[in-house]
Amino acid sequence: MSDLPPEVEKLIDQVQYEEAGEFPVERGYIYTSCSSVENGNPLFWDDAVARAVTDGPIAPPTMISVWFRPHQWSPGRTEPGVPLKSHFDLKEIFELPEAVMTDNTIVFHEPVRPGDRLRTRQILRSVSQPKTTKLGTGRFWVIDVEYLNQHDELVGVESYTGFGYRRGEA
Amino acid sequence: MTATTTKVTLADVHVGDTLPELAYRVTATTIVLGALAARDWRPMHHDYDFAVNRNGTKDIFMNTPNQAAWFERFLTDWSGPTGRLGRMKFRMKGSVFPGDTMVLAGTVEQVDTDETGCGWATVLVRLTVDGELMTDCTARIALPTTDDDNPWTRRGDQWRPVATLGS
Numbered sequence: 499m500s501d502l503p504p505e506v507e508k509l510i511d512q513v514q515y516e517e518a519g520e521f522p523v524e525r526g527y528i529y530t531s532c533s534s535v536e537n538g539n540p541l542f543w544d545d546a547v548a549r550a551v552t553d554g555p556i557a558p559p560t561m562i563s564v565w566f567r568p569h570q571w572s573p574g575r576t577e578p579g580v581p582l583k584s585h586f587d588l589k590e591i592f593e594l595p596e597a598v599m600t601d602n603t604i605v606f607h608e609p610v611r612p613g614d615r616l617r618t619r620q621i622l623r624s625v626s627q628p629k630t631t632k633l634g635t636g637r638f639w640v641i642d643v644e645y646l647n648q649h650d651e652l653v654g655v656e657s658y659t660g661f662g663y664r665r666g667e668a
Numbered sequence: 669m670t671a672t673t674t675k676v677t678l679a680d681v682h683v684g685d686t687l688p689e690l691a692y693r694v695t696a697t698t699i700v701l702g703a704l705a706a707r708d709w710r711p712m713h714h715d716y717d718f719a720v721n722r723n724g725t726k727d728i729f730m731n732t733p734n735q736a737a738w739f740e741r742f743l744t745d746w747s748g749p750t751g752r753l754g755r756m757k758f759r760m761k762g763s764v765f766p767g768d769t770m771v772l773a774g775t776v777e778q779v780d781t782d783e784t785g786c787g788w789a790t791v792l793v794r795l796t797v798d799g800e801l802m803t804d805c806t807a808r809i810a811l812p813t814t815d816d817d818n819p820w821t822r823r824g825d826q827w828r829p830v831a832t833l834g835s
Contacts, residue, residue, distance in 0.1 A: 558737065
């Protein structure tokens, strides 16, 4: 029998936080991301190759989460923007001050292109019983993030496993 | 910058093949640049005091999207630009810190053609530091089946990135 509080139970498999990315997909971040891992794939550096192979420039598929991460600050924002709000909600509900991600699955569908405006939605899939790891005691949870482009085409689905925890006594 | 002008086709790939190993000396700049490139402002990826005293780790550590980017780079260095990622699943068993030399090594676990005629290689990638496994990643990457095939032209039901790979 589940030990989850009703406020968490009712969130399982429910779509939350449907929101648009705060800016269109742009090449500056593509170059910065490629630079960060020294990715010389000519798809991202040579427009002739991109035209021939992908019918024009695309973003590296693994950048998918970049496009939904909010600005740390923007006009009118009183708290730092955080992505994956469902994850932070669970930390608060369970009063678990720390968290790390342990697993990530990404399925790539339509390519993401400069100028695209992506929309996302978050779906909590599961929350574990309390567990103790070397980091502390807490719970694992799985959150899916679905990404669609401005044509309502699915561009990807990410599944994160997070571990929210409270550090053990030293 | 690596040169990725190669074009691996499905016929070139066999179960048990190994990918060229990548060894990389990680610095604090690697970690911070990777986090900021991913728009990940969480302090454990740039603030030593927060990482040590709040997260309980020994230093700032590489974030999840940047690990994904390293895996993508490793795979497409091998496949060339016509390799198209379909699915990637990875589990982080340990963290990558400044001062580590991370080594990425890959082995082809499966080669198949799906019902649409799309060719696939399933590759197990292991990210190790000093021989200790930090992250393992299973990736399914589409490869051209012939010299004039291109997986990037597939759309709609001709693109099936989730078939055959166990969860």
